[in-house]
């Protein structure tokens with residue numbers, strides 16, 4: 001994005017990447033259909049970010065409507081899914097990336113792949129490792145957009161943290177976000193691994209940062225899916241503080257506890273399975289209740305309703321950072337000026353997931369990466385044209 005903005009203004013842009021080709025994580029995101037942004041009202045959209053006041057001017061300058069217009073301009077149509085998520089009509093990233101790279105080429109951007117940035121020389125030039133040896137580049141301005149620290153095989157390995165730390169730049173540690181969580185399931189739950197828990201709600205702690213109408217999947221290691229991704233920030237905070245987190249799940253969010261008690265009481269002459277099935281508790285939901293509640297309580301409408309409406313799942317840890325969809329942490333806001341230039345390294349800017357912001361899935365990650373890239377590019381233009 002930054003290369004596009006800068007080259008459109010006649011700047012000579014060189015784009016370096018350690019991989020043999022660019023956009024590998026973007027292509028991986030395409031496997032899930034490429035949820036590129038979200039169609040909700042801008043205020044709600046901005047509220048999804050933990051650092052919303054920092055990101056607000058960036059998102060306002062390149063919001064979901066502008067992302068869709070940019071796609072159309074590249075000849076890629078998009079549509080809004082039922083949940084408000086926006087996808088390219090083809091549900092693929094490759095055609096968009098191909099057209100985007102071709103535009104960059106037309107605008108004179110030169111790509112240098114297999115160039116791994118290794119830090120700076122004493123005079124502030126960029127050092128790259130390449131298959132033919134070290135290459136030193138002196139640039140008028142540099143934008144680092146090196147990604148977070150997950151899926152290292154795709155290039156974003158977080159090695160830049162050490163390089164920037166050496167320059168005295170403050171960085172919040174990279175931690176997994178939008179990730180699965182560990183649960184020590186009992187043997188009783190093994191037949192339910194791989195099964196979805198649909199139409200559930202959840203929250204963490206008593207602040208009730210509740211997520212409604214979501215879903216999750218039981219896995220061999222614990223749990224993954226929309227509900228835990230959306231709550232990964234408070235869950236991570238509890239785990240960091242006390243070593244475990246409690247995820248409170250409402251297994252039937254569309255029925256009140258009182259209504260459930262009444263329905264379970266009125267059908268008391270039927271078999272237990274029938275009674276539970278009629279209120280919507282069967283399969284994996286039924287197994288969870290059976291696992292948690294002592295058998296003597298299974299016929300007690302009060303205990304069952306309570307367990308359905310507030311089912312505590314104890315999470316013992318997070319999945320490894322490399323398996324997370326994104327990472328929290330990164331270059332801190334205090335290390336940069338309002339144009340995303342590092343205070344300690346004049347003319348070096350940062351953008352994308354390597355900045356210290358966090359957001360749930362839903363298109364917010366790519367949106368903020370795009371928007372911060374454009375914002376930093378404008379900062380570069382301002383800096384270079386003022387001097």
Ligand SMILES: Cc1cc2nc3c(=O)[nH]c(=O)nc-3n(C[C@H](O)[C@H](O)[C@H](O)COP(=O)(O)OP(=O)(O)OC[C@H]3O[C@@H](n4cnc5c(N)ncnc54)[C@H](O)[C@@H]3O)c2cc1C
Pocket residue numbers: 016017018019022023024025026028029030032033034035036037115116117118145146147148150151154155156157158159160324325326351352353354362363364365366367369
């Ligand atoms: C499985 C998966 C699915 C996802 N799906 C979605 C989705 O549907 N919607 C969404 O919004 N987000 C999604 N994301 C997240 C999204 O892909 C990222 O947030 C986004 O790609 C971040 O963009 P970025 O440019 O900051 O970093 P990246 O895309 O990670 O790019 C960083 C680049 O820097 C290069 N690099 C790193 N270090 C060096 C170095 N030292 N020298 C040279 N080059 C280096 C890397 O090779 C890489 O090409 C998904 C992520 C994953 C893992």
